[in-house]
Amino acid sequence: MSLNEQRSHWDLKYEQGLPSLEKPDPFYLSSFDQFVADSFPNGGTALDLAGGIGRHALWLAKRNWQVTAVDISEVAIRKLDLKARQLDLELDLFALDAKEYPFKAACFDLIVMFYHFDRNICPKVLSTLKAGGILICKSSLKWDSYKGAAPVNMRPLERGEILSMLPGLRVMHHQERPVRDRGVVEYVGKKPGFREITTPK
Template sequence: MNPLLPYTALAGAKAMRDAADEWDERYRQGRTMPDEPAGLLVENLPLLPKGGKALDIAMGTGRNALYLASLGFRVTGIDLSTVAVEKCRKKAERLGLSVEALVADLERSPLPSNDYDLIVNFYYLQRSLAPQIVASLKPGGVLVFESFTVDQLQFGWGPKSSEHLLHPGELREMFPDLETLLYHEGTVQGDRGPKAVASLIARKRA
């Protein structure tokens, strides 16, 4: 047996616990994303399916999951942070909306089910998920993806490691089997000032 294996597995589990603790703390302090749903979703409703099953990957407190639920989607949202998921559940209750809000580490657990009409992934970059995302979309299903690019480093906030930042053109190439409906890469105005993002809306061929 490779004596390193148990150690690396343990180290990986510890790193993930640390990450979960860090996100929990951010959510406790309210140092996170705005409450409003992402502009990319709100401004491009005509490109989305009219309803059905939606999955919000790394949903945080569920700003997009709750918005999709308000549009009539049956939404599942997943996040590593127990604090964020609990906030989403409470908000859903307050608003009279239904979201299946799950705590899971997406580095370790597969995406649930495999027949979503819509999958959204905002400001969470796990490159290894790309094939699962495609497999989990129904034929004709739509993916909405937006995350920071390396150009975000100039603004001094957001992710610091290139592991969590898209390279120029990367998002355009990440889902070659999907049909691109919208692609944009550059600096846009965010709630904290300018931010460097890549945005994609793409459809699985029927």
């Protein structure tokens, strides 16, 4: 599937509505409370990759985080922009495939990746995370045999693969389990190093 075909696919889905992607994922909420909240009491900078209509981006922005949200679907980004304006929240929005986003070194305190794990951008994701920064990730896992047509870099992860794809992060949580006809991996990692605590203006 080409980039334009992917974009059209997701534009259609978001036009039709995806109620299941409107509320923050329970794993995200529990991980934030357990691993992020105490380390960033005043908020920080966050990147939501393939963030859809902003279920996590909006949640963070309401809590004083400076949020950048990226999604391939222009429809999703347009809906997110409208919702943010209604809530009087400021977000940096990019209607781009995650691999097209211009990652800058040591830019974010928190990165959120839910159901979009592109093996090819892992080094960029790691480089844009600040020292002391945290990655919360949930993705599809190949539990039995995989018969899909996704390109190699976007196929569901193998069991244990996420650990090799994110070297250098200290694993704070890692669980893999079957869900219906596939599996899911839930992961939280922290980039070692000193984090300077600053108070947002």
